[in-house]
Amino acid sequence: xxxxxxxxxxxxxxxxxxxxxxxxxxxxxxxxxxxxxxxxxxxxxxxxxxxxxxxxxxxxxxxxxxxxxxxxxxxxxxxxxxxxxxxxxxxxxxxxxxxxxxxxxxxxxxxxxxxxxxxxxxxxxxxxxxxxxxxxxxxxxxxxxxxxxxxxxxxxxxxxxxxxxxxxxxxxxxxxxxxxxxxxxxxxxxxxxxxxxxxxxxxxxxxxxxxxxxxxxxxxxxxxxxxxxxxxxxxxxxxxxxxxxxxxxxxxxxxxxxxxxxxxxxxxxxxxxxxxxxxxxxxxxxxxxxxxxxxxxxxxxxxxxxxxxxxxxxxxxxxxxxxxxxxxxxxxxxxxxxxxxxxxxxxxxxxxxxxxxxxxxxxxxxxxxxxxxxxxxxxxxxxxxxxxxxxxxxxxxxxxxxxxxxxxxxxxxxxxxxxxxxxxxxxxxxxxxxxxxxxxxxxxxxxxxxxxxxxxxxxxxxxxxxxxxxxxxxxxxxxxxxxxxxxxxxxxxxxxxx
Numbered sequence: 001x002x003x004x005x006x007x008x009x010x011x012x013x014x015x016x017x018x019x020x021x022x023x024x025x026x027x028x029x030x031x032x033x034x035x036x037x038x039x040x041x042x043x044x045x046x047x048x049x050x051x052x053x054x055x056x057x058x059x060x061x062x063x064x065x066x067x068x069x070x071x072x073x074x075x076x077x078x079x080x081x082x083x084x085x086x087x088x089x090x091x092x093x094x095x096x097x098x099x100x101x102x103x104x105x106x107x108x109x110x111x112x113x114x115x116x117x118x119x120x121x122x123x124x125x126x127x128x129x130x131x132x133x134x135x136x137x138x139x140x141x142x143x144x145x146x147x148x149x150x151x152x153x154x155x156x157x158x159x160x161x162x163x164x165x166x167x168x169x170x171x172x173x174x175x176x177x178x179x180x181x182x183x184x185x186x187x188x189x190x191x192x193x194x195x196x197x198x199x200x201x202x203x204x205x206x207x208x209x210x211x212x213x214x215x216x217x218x219x220x221x222x223x224x225x226x227x228x229x230x231x232x233x234x235x236x237x238x239x240x241x242x243x244x245x246x247x248x249x250x251x252x253x254x255x256x257x258x259x260x261x262x263x264x265x266x267x268x269x270x271x272x273x274x275x276x277x278x279x280x281x282x283x284x285x286x287x288x289x290x291x292x293x294x295x296x297x298x299x300x301x302x303x304x305x306x307x308x309x310x311x312x313x314x315x316x317x318x319x320x321x322x323x324x325x326x327x328x329x330x331x332x333x334x335x336x337x338x339x340x341x342x343x344x345x346x347x348x349x350x351x352x353x354x355x356x357x358x359x360x361x362x363x364x365x366x367x368x369x370x371x372x373x374x375x376x377x378x379x380x381x382x383x384x385x386x387x388x389x390x391x392x393x394x395x396x397x398x399x400x401x402x403x404x405x406x407x408x409x410x411x412x413x414x415x416x417x418x419x420x421x422x423x424x425x426x427x428x429x430x431x432x433x434x435x436x437x438x439x440x441x442x443x444x445x446x447x448x449x450x451x452x453x454x455x456x457x458x459x460x461x462x463x464x465x466x467x468x469x470x471x472x473x474x475x476x477x478x479x480x481x482x483x484x485x486x487x488x489x490x491x492x493x494x495x496x497x498x
Contacts, residue, residue, distance in 0.1 A: 008129040014205030035066035038122040055102035058189035063105040063119040075134030136160035154354025161292040164347035168319040179205030183232040192289040218242035229254040236262040236484040250276035261285035274302040286315035292348040309392040310415040322346040342383040343376040401431040420458035443469035
């Protein structure tokens, strides 16, 4: 597998360069190589050849990152679980994947029902970093996302999928890391965006700067950007909302690239953020877990290239070998300018949800194009393809709700509410069921209470009456998922509709 061979060469070539900065402690690539070889030796000595899916407890340390590479060198997959997640859920994930072995760097592992490799106390080294021969169809990792039934959905990604991602990013001339780059790694390793924030720095010999567990994430990021002169930032858009009070203090000429993904990037705050990074290229990436992190991007330029819909920056065009298709309810392609569900095809597509036939039948379909059968994944995202072949993000299909029989885009309500607001705060529109089971609209505002009369008067001039929220709730701090996204389900609990 080419990308794994390239990781090996990068580790060996950059032995004296820093690979990781964790809690202000630096580790060189030589340090990283030693940990990889220790863990690989333990894998070879402990884990049966036929066992491919290995549990990984995602601590913030060098051993955890080294474990991923050690497993890949042996052609095995990591199944990550967060140590801060309820133990029952993590056990359930291991049961679903029939995992027998767990790699855990914790001082005392709590996974006593499994054969645990304690990666923090190993001494013996494997003789090399050379990867084994194995099939690209083998699984590289399985990430579990929340399921609507309460049962986590497993998304397996193969080595071929990862190779296709690497090929696509390598084909982009605007993005090119090197071994002097200092890269932010803000993501929990159970979140798919973490893959690009460790994979591409390792391939380039760059240094990753992680966020310690238990810290205030946005403030720690602010400190890293200022004190460590980071050059590459990969972030979820919600983070910069919390950095907004610090914008006057941020003028970081060192930052070369800033990539966003994992949520809608709004035009107003992107423009403000771009003023903080005068030498930076900003990319708005798009892609679901089911399509190996990234599927395409839009190069944001504050003065000349600011295509948006309802204030949400465009997601641009598909990357190398990726196909975009916007369809109606019958999976038929819609016309240019018409809203439909975005579907993705190409070599990065997952083989399918883990042991979930019903979900696979709902989420994937095959379409014959020019005599070739193309398998597509239905993203659940509503998009518009414009006359320039750029794709505009409209919102989630499940954020398109029915109010009094009318279809309503929650993102449109948020756009008009924020466009008039004098306060630069998060606002989220929600559909909330009343006691009769009918949907009503609510507006959650992340702020201390203030007079919203002028906002609602403005909305009444822009939208029909049925789109005006009937309920407003001020919430000091919005709930977030572990991946940094606003948790809409938890937000709804703040509304008590009689």
